[in-house]
Amino acid sequence: VSTGLGQALACAYLDRGDRVYGVSRRQPSDLVRRQRFAFASVDLSELDAVVPRLESLLRGVDALDLVVLNAAVLPPVGDMRETPLATLKHAMDVNTWANKILLDFVFDRVARVDQVIAISSGAAVSSTRGWNGYSISKAALNALVRLYAAERPQTHFSAFAPGLVDTGMQAYLRSMPADARYPGLEGLKRARGTPDMPAPDAAALRLVVEFERLRAEASGGFHKTRAR
Numbered sequence: 001v002s003t004g005l006g007q008a009l010a011c012a013y014l015d016r017g018d019r020v021y022g023v024s025r026r027q028p029s030d031l032v033r034r035q036r037f038a039f040a041s042v043d044l045s046e047l048d049a050v051v052p053r054l055e056s057l058l059r060g061v062d063a064l065d066l067v068v069l070n071a072a073v074l075p076p077v078g079d080m081r082e083t084p085l086a087t088l089k090h091a092m093d094v095n096t097w098a099n100k101i102l103l104d105f106v107f108d109r110v111a112r113v114d115q116v117i118a119i120s121s122g123a124a125v126s127s128t129r130g131w132n133g134y135s136i137s138k139a140a141l142n143a144l145v146r147l148y149a150a151e152r153p154q155t156h157f158s159a160f161a162p163g164l165v166d167t168g169m170q171a172y173l174r175s176m177p178a179d180a181r182y183p184g185l186e187g188l189k190r191a192r193g194t195p196d197m198p199a200p201d202a203a204a205l206r207l208v209v210e211f212e213r214l215r216a217e218a219s220g221g222f223h224k225t226r227a228r
């Protein structure tokens with residue numbers, strides 16, 4: 001919730017009057033001043049340290065309408081051959097395995113969990129050259145969601161690709177020098193400031209509505225935003 005889509009989603013739900021529990025490493029200075037917002041600083045790459053931080057955040061909570069698994073890292077764009085295994089493992093830890101820890105904790109401690117949305121990406125299925133560990137981690141995330149959905153019929157699960165959103169992740173991609181191996185980077189630069197790449201606040205308002213609609217779909221599926 002410290003920045004980007006997660007921060008904007010937290011804000012959108014608070015504006016609706018919902019109570020929001022958020023995590024990230026950095027504290028979101030604007031959100032922590034809001035009523036009905038609770039925050040814990042958690043480094044999701046430190047897998048063994050996640051549960052103790054969640055214990056205090058969710059103490060006494062017995063129902064959650066929605067769990068959004070949003071945090072992710074984008075490893076440096078580059079070919080698989082050039083990408084160290086440690087970089088791929090780090091992306092898997094944050095983008096995939098931390099979500100197993102979050103889900104297991106929530107299902108263990110919270111009696112009612114209605115819906116889980118895992119924020120995925122088109123890269124989960126496109127495996128575009130250069131997106132190395134990001135693609136792999138999001139493909140695995142989609143599988144993780146489908147597996148949990150089969151195990152837990154009382155909760156509705158979706159993996160969801162939000163489309164392009166103008167966040168820090170996109171700022172990093174724009175900062176990359178042109179490289180003939182990764183022609184998609186130029187398209188991302190062109191998309192900025194167009195309806196194809198909304199600001200996080202605008203995207204979040206749309207996603208809140210789309211998340212509701214996903215509940216009519218079969219649990220466990222992968223969906224892309226309808227906005228593009």
Ligand SMILES: NC(=O)c1ccc[n+]([C@@H]2O[C@H](COP(=O)([O-])OP(=O)(O)OC[C@H]3O[C@@H](n4cnc5c(N)ncnc54)[C@H](OP(=O)(O)O)[C@@H]3O)[C@@H](O)[C@H]2O)c1
Nearest residue numbers: 002003004005024025026043044071072164165167168169
């Ligand atoms: N932006 C896009 O165009 C786009 C497109 C498709 C999918 N997505 C997906 O949308 C989601 C949000 O992306 P974004 O664009 O908003 O990214 P972002 O601006 O880079 O924000 C990422 C968020 O994840 C948190 N995070 C990263 N590493 C963490 C860690 N080790 N522990 C705890 N929190 C961590 C960050 O908080 P801290 O740094 O404070 O920890 C930050 O709040 C991601 O799942 C991304 O893959 C984005």
